[in-house]
Amino acid sequence: MLAYINRLAWEKTLETGKAHFWSRSRSKLWLKGESSGHIQIIHDILVDCDEDTVVFKVEQLGNAACHTGHRSCFYRKVENDKFIVQGEKVFDPEQVYGKT
């Protein structure tokens, strides 16, 4: 998954050892997994050459990071202008998030 962090999300991540992001659509701090329980336990943090991007290497609770139920948000491959789904869903989003 790719998500946005700001200083608060960064500090909360370091403080708690759990991945936090900043939800720009909701303008609030977002503990990843706060509704699904699919928390990300930080193992390592890598920082890039120009210091505007980090990689959180995590243990993914629930075995899926994506709100669609897939392990990764990048669950589709581009082939001949089509998206091919790869792998099965780990969970059913309706059961985890409810029918909203």
Add this chain to the structure above:
Amino acid sequence: MLAYINRLAWEKTLETGKAHFWSRSRSKLWLKGESSGHIQIIHDILVDCDEDTVVFKVEQLGNAACHTGHRSCFYRKVENDKFIVQGEKVFDPEQVYGKT
């Protein structure tokens, strides 16, 4: 590495099989490796759940993606508020880019 693409970069990538990005600082199409020779040959493209991010899975010519000479731009690990460099440089940036 993380970089920005626009429609032109996306189309050039699909057309040529080589990773293209859009340089926002230079406002121009950027064939990754155009000055270093460190071209990225596309193997697979993954697309994320909300379709605003892609992963290019590539063969990295020259064995290094980063302008610093490291294999990855994410060559530093965060430990106790310090950045710890991991791994050796694959190339010398001064030799590849010149002393600009």
